[in-house]
Amino acid sequence: xxxxxxxxxxxxxxxxxxxxxxxxxxxxxxxxxxxxxxxxxxxxxxxxxxxxxxxxxxxxxxxxxxxxxxxxxxxxxxxxxxxxxxxxxxxxxxxxxxxxxxxxxxxxxxxxxxxxxxxxxxxxxxxxxxxxxxxxxxxxxxxxxxxxxxxxxxxxxxxxxxxxxxxxxxxxxxxxxxxxxxxxxxxxxxxxxxxxxxxxxxxxxxxxxxxxxxxxxxxxxxxxxxxxxxxxxxxxxxxxxxxxxxxxxxxxxxxxxxxxxxxxxxxxxxxxxxxxxxxxxxxxxxxxxxxxxxxxxxxxxxxxxxxxxxxxxxxxxxxxxxxxxxxxxxxxxxxxxxxxxxxxxxxxxxxxxxxxxxxxxxxxxxxxxxxxxxxxxxxxxxxxxxxxxxxxxxxxxxxxxxxxxxxxxxxxxxxxxxxxxxxxxxxxxxxxxxxxxxxxxxxxxxxxxxxxxxxxxxxxxxxxxxxxxxxxxxxxxxxxxxxxxxxxxxxxxxxxxxxx
Numbered sequence: 323x324x325x326x327x328x329x330x331x332x333x334x335x336x337x338x339x340x341x342x343x344x345x346x347x348x349x350x351x352x353x354x355x356x357x358x359x360x361x362x363x364x365x366x367x368x369x370x371x372x373x374x375x376x377x378x379x380x381x382x383x384x385x386x387x388x389x390x391x392x393x394x395x396x397x398x399x400x401x402x403x404x405x406x407x408x409x410x411x412x413x414x415x416x417x418x419x420x421x422x423x424x425x426x427x428x429x430x431x432x433x434x435x436x437x438x439x440x441x442x443x444x445x446x447x448x449x450x451x452x453x454x455x456x457x458x459x460x461x462x463x464x465x466x467x468x469x470x471x472x473x474x475x476x477x478x479x480x481x482x483x484x485x486x487x488x489x490x491x492x493x494x495x496x497x498x499x500x501x502x503x504x505x506x507x508x509x510x511x512x513x514x515x516x517x518x519x520x521x522x523x524x525x526x527x528x529x530x531x532x533x534x535x536x537x538x539x540x541x542x543x544x545x546x547x548x549x550x551x552x553x554x555x556x557x558x559x560x561x562x563x564x565x566x567x568x569x570x571x572x573x574x575x576x577x578x579x580x581x582x583x584x585x586x587x588x589x590x591x592x593x594x595x596x597x598x599x600x601x602x603x604x605x606x607x608x609x610x611x612x613x614x615x616x617x618x619x620x621x622x623x624x625x626x627x628x629x630x631x632x633x634x635x636x637x638x639x640x641x642x643x644x645x646x647x648x649x650x651x652x653x654x655x656x657x658x659x660x661x662x663x664x665x666x667x668x669x670x671x672x673x674x675x676x677x678x679x680x681x682x683x684x685x686x687x688x689x690x691x692x693x694x695x696x697x698x699x700x701x702x703x704x705x706x707x708x709x710x711x712x713x714x715x716x717x718x719x720x721x722x723x724x725x726x727x728x729x730x731x732x733x734x735x736x737x738x739x740x741x742x743x744x745x746x747x748x749x750x751x752x753x754x755x756x757x758x759x760x761x762x763x764x765x766x767x768x769x770x771x772x773x774x775x776x777x778x779x780x781x782x783x784x785x786x787x788x789x790x791x792x793x794x795x796x797x798x799x800x801x802x803x804x805x806x807x808x809x810x811x812x813x814x815x816x817x818x819x820x821x822x
Contacts, residue, residue: 402450427678498725537604626686650695
């Protein structure tokens with residue numbers, strides 16, 4: 323090849339074509355890759371600077387993913403707090419409803435509803451996790467958010483613990499006592515006897531009887547307890563006698579002027595025998611409490627009542643008596659006015675109709691089961707008096723109080739609920755601040771990544787408009803160089819014409 327001699331013009335045109343082809347190759351590569359610096363050979367300074375920028379952008383992109391997950395974790399906790407707040411507000415409504423009623427049974431029901439709400443709060447708190455991290459589940463759930471590639475910039479978000487509502491460091495809401503029920507029973511018995519006062523009227527003086535004298539003592543006894551009346555002092559007339567007998571608890575007496583008899587009706591225990599007698603202390607003769615001279619007293623024993631028996635057949639009841647069923651808060655749940663037709667079954671039916679109280683009747687005894695405390699009382703002092711020594715026949719069921727039994731207890735719970743709401747608001751504010759911080763740092767990191775990538779691109783990315791113009795210019799140059807080479811060759815070809 324060294325034996326071939328090219329003219330200077332041809333050599334210049336060939337060199338120009340070679341340079342143009344090299345530039346075209348470079349431009350084509352830039353157009354194909356979009357980069358003006360593809361390797362360190364193209365521009366070491368730009369290449370390595372851009373690589374450093376891109377590496378940092380990549381590291382921040384990885385952190386950006388973690389920040390995004392941290393945001394979701396905080397949002398899960400915030401969602402949990404929002405729901406828990408609504409549940410606590412529901413608990414507050416329940417406590418207020420309990421405060422608005424005096425019914426101990428209704429308050430007991432409210433305590434169970436309140437406890438159910440607390441259980442739901444604990445379960446909701448346990449369900450507020452995101453990818454195994456739960457900011458409402460206490461220690462071990464700390465969330466650390468890293469903001470830069472060397473971990474020198476970070477934020478630690480500390481959890482609260484609402485999985486146990488009773489924790490003093492959390493909501494400080496404890497389950498309420500629902501109270502334990504109680505049982506009681508009372509017997510219904512009846513018996514009747516008569517005392518003859520022959521020839522007397524209600525206004526007649528007892529001393530007008532042949533065997534009676536002022537100063538004589540009338541004794542009423544059940545074998546354990548004795549009550550006495552002095553003739554002429556405590557009792558003067560027949561009506562005084564009847565009134566005195568009526569004042570003895572557990573029996574009632576009436577006088578019938580048609581047959582001159584005092585009828586005594588008892589409600590004492592069947593195991594007790596009531597006796598009435600009069601002695602001869604004042605100069606009369608001993609009698610059975612009536613006109614007849616005898617040392618044998620008038621006695622009265624009772625038998626258990628049946629379901630169909632009328633209540634007025636017992637000494638503990640009379641027409642127009644009112645029975646009251648009240649709970650431990652003196653809330654009147656029911657009442658019954660007794661008439662001559664009211665039966666034992668009617669009383670049992672009334673007791674069973676009271677919410678929180680159940681009753682059954684068997685063998686002359688009413689058995690009671692109460693979910694709360696109950697009192698059964700009567701306007702009649704003779705009610706449920708089974709011995710003369712009995713001073714109060716009120717039937718008592720003493721149950722254990724629920725946590726809402728007293729107004730003071732409810733108000734204390736309401737105060738605790740208000741404190742819990744303040745705690746929730748505080749936690750929501752803390753998490754909200756953390757969420758805002760992480761979001762701001764996330765937005766900053768996104769902008770920084772974009773800045774780094776743009777900076778790297780400015781160093782390495784080709785200007786496609788410029789490269790396109792370059793390619794067009796190089797193509798034009800190539801065509802011109804080819805034409806110039808052709809012209810240069812034509813100058814040498816003219817020599818051949820001399821050999822024509």
